[in-house]
Amino acid sequence: xxxxxxxxxxxxxxxxxxxxxxxxxxxxxxxxxxxxxxxxxxxxxxxxxxxxxxxxxxxxxxxxxxxxxxxxxxxxxxxxxxxxxxxxxxxxxxxxxxxxxxxxxxxxxxxxxxxxxxxxxxxxxxxxxxxxxxxxxxxxxxxxxxxxxxxxxxxxxxxxxxxxxxxxxxxxxxxxxxxxxxxxxxxxxxxxxxxxxxxxxxxxxxxxxxxxxxxxxxxxxxxxxxxxxxxxxxxxxxxxxxxxxxxxxxxxxxxxxxxxxxxxxxxxxxxxxxxxxxxxxxxxxxxxxxxxxxxxxxxxxxxxxxxxxxxxxxxxxxxxxxxxxxxxxxxxxxxxxxxxxxxxxxxxxxxxxxxxxxxxxxxxxxxxxxxxxxxxxxxxxxxxxxxxxxxxxxxxxxxxxxxxxxxxxxxxxxxxxxxxxxxxxxxxxxxxxxxxxxxxxxxxxxxxxxxxxxxxxxxxxxxxxxxxxxxxxxxxxxxxxxxxxxxxxxxxxxxxxxxxxxxxxxxxxxxxxxxxxxxxxxxxxxxxxxxxxxxxxxxxxxxxxxxxxxxxxxxxxxxxxxxxxxxxxxxx
Numbered sequence: 001x002x003x004x005x006x007x008x009x010x011x012x013x014x015x016x017x018x019x020x021x022x023x024x025x026x027x028x029x030x031x032x033x034x035x036x037x038x039x040x041x042x043x044x045x046x047x048x049x050x051x052x053x054x055x056x057x058x059x060x061x062x063x064x065x066x067x068x069x070x071x072x073x074x075x076x077x078x079x080x081x082x083x084x085x086x087x088x089x090x091x092x093x094x095x096x097x098x099x100x101x102x103x104x105x106x107x108x109x110x111x112x113x114x115x116x117x118x119x120x121x122x123x124x125x126x127x128x129x130x131x132x133x134x135x136x137x138x139x140x141x142x143x144x145x146x147x148x149x150x151x152x153x154x155x156x157x158x159x160x161x162x163x164x165x166x167x168x169x170x171x172x173x174x175x176x177x178x179x180x181x182x183x184x185x186x187x188x189x190x191x192x193x194x195x196x197x198x199x200x201x202x203x204x205x206x207x208x209x210x211x212x213x214x215x216x217x218x219x220x221x222x223x224x225x226x227x228x229x230x231x232x233x234x235x236x237x238x239x240x241x242x243x244x245x246x247x248x249x250x251x252x253x254x255x256x257x258x259x260x261x262x263x264x265x266x267x268x269x270x271x272x273x274x275x276x277x278x279x280x281x282x283x284x285x286x287x288x289x290x291x292x293x294x295x296x297x298x299x300x301x302x303x304x305x306x307x308x309x310x311x312x313x314x315x316x317x318x319x320x321x322x323x324x325x326x327x328x329x330x331x332x333x334x335x336x337x338x339x340x341x342x343x344x345x346x347x348x349x350x351x352x353x354x355x356x357x358x359x360x361x362x363x364x365x366x367x368x369x370x371x372x373x374x375x376x377x378x379x380x381x382x383x384x385x386x387x388x389x390x391x392x393x394x395x396x397x398x399x400x401x402x403x404x405x406x407x408x409x410x411x412x413x414x415x416x417x418x419x420x421x422x423x424x425x426x427x428x429x430x431x432x433x434x435x436x437x438x439x440x441x442x443x444x445x446x447x448x449x450x451x452x453x454x455x456x457x458x459x460x461x462x463x464x465x466x467x468x469x470x471x472x473x474x475x476x477x478x479x480x481x482x483x484x485x486x487x488x489x490x491x492x493x494x495x496x497x498x499x500x501x502x503x504x505x506x507x508x509x510x511x512x513x514x515x516x517x518x519x520x521x522x523x524x525x526x527x528x529x530x531x532x533x534x535x536x537x538x539x540x541x542x543x544x545x546x547x548x549x550x551x552x553x554x555x556x557x558x559x560x561x562x563x564x565x566x567x568x569x570x571x572x
Contacts, residue, residue, distance in 0.1 A: 094139025377532020
């Protein structure tokens with residue numbers, strides 16, 4: 001007997017589509033101004049889905065058809081002579097155009113089965129898709145996830161307009177292998193691109209091409225992501241190599257993927273995640289089209305499975321450890337790409353946050369360690385070791401050099417030496433040809449994860465240099481027991497401090513094992529975050545915002561920091 005429909009879910013999905021489509025249908029002849037080609041295609045797909053869905057207020061609406069045609073006219077006008085779409089930073093971009101064509105092709109499937117009322121819509125969609133076909137067939141990409149978005153577009157084109165060349169091109173891209181590691185992380189380590197690009201693309205490819213291995217990859221990614229879901233309903237991103245590494249990412253975009261695989265496999269843990277993703281309501285207007293194209297999504301979810309506590313997960317490839325208990329959810333991160341590449345770059349994991357702690361409404365969003373060593377920036381672990389009993393060691397050694405005169409055979413009478421980058425700056429000094437006197441600085445952080453927080457032991461060795469441990473708390477509370485130093489900042493020198501939000505709290509206590517006394521509130525030169533010259537040379541920063549508490553001084557230093565969470569209502 002087939003699983004019954006989830007009528008509440010179906011109504012919620014239709015409602016989300018109507019909230020987006022109804023204003024457009026109310027003004028069917030109004031030309032969209034300032035709307036990107038991707039947004040135009042999403043609107044078209046949503047309008048067609050609303051027209052097709054019996055649960056939508058726009059079911060069978062002639063105004064929805066008229067609004068669709070208006071938007072299709074604008075979308076066709078955005079196509080260049082190559083069939084690719086104009087607009088955006090990526091000029092004449094095959095992958096950016098693929099996002100739009102994917103929606104165009106989905107809308108075409110929905111329109112083609114709707115009868116004569118959508119004949120004009122179907123023809124316009126076919127014209128747009130056909131114009132883009134050759135450029136997508138031969139076009140290239142520049143990020144890992146683009147390959148799968150482009151493959152999905154080619155596969156959708158083949159689904160509606162069969163052409164063996166399209167399938168051969170898809171196989172050429174897929175022959176490179178999906179960039180997923182043994183732990184279920186895609187190479188970009190990005191929740192944003194997993195949820196919006198890679199997982200939906202691989203699911204489409206798996207279904208149309210009959211590729212079970214691609215379905216398995218998505219299931220592995222979703223299973224790994226379960227342990228990265230934070231108590232505030234977001235997915236951890238500190239380890240990401242993309243734009244989302246500095247921002248929280250909501251769980252909601254994962255909803256259709258967890259829901260579909262929960263229904264197909266019966267996995268209760270996926271069912272729990274799907275329910276959590278929809279807990280705050282459904283706002284994605286595109287979900288209606290997905291339910292019409294994949295009716296399985298509308299089936300009732302299997303029973304959710306409880307999540308065991310305490311729970312530990314260590315992703316060695318990303319250098320990310322998570323411990324979740326009834327009292328605290330703690331994240332330790334030591335997988336930055338910066339120590340290896342010695343630069344800040346789009347596509348690298350650059351976030352210097354090495355710890356987070358959630359205690360209900362009291363949240364320690366970021367713990368960072370700033371150092372004044374040759375302006376090389378904050379601590380980013382070059383090595384992370386998992387020790388016994390939920391303990392981890394993060395280590396980074398920085399080095400800089402003072403350079404000696406060039407050997408006689410390397411000297412030039414004209415003084416015109418080649419520009420060279422010595423790892424922290426560039427100059428016309430032929431650095432590789434010079435002897436250098438190295439100066440080194442090592443930071444080691446040992447983290448012992450506990451059910452109610454974490455213990456840190458921080459060892460800073462090397463020449464005397466300023467350092468500051470920055471603890472950034474999410475707004476909503478006030479540090480008690482720390483001295484205010486202005487601009488949303490506090491200083492901790494002696495005794496414990498507590499950050500309290502309602503009945504939830506995080507308590508911090510620092511103790512110096514060796515080294516000078518900690519800097520007091522009068523030492524603003526030390527008690528600050530320095531992003532390093534890669535940011536400051538262009539007037540930028542990656543500094544956090546929020547309530548920031550500092551512990552600092554001049555190293556060498558060894559200190560311990562105890563972080564303790566207390567919740568009024570622990571998780572059960």
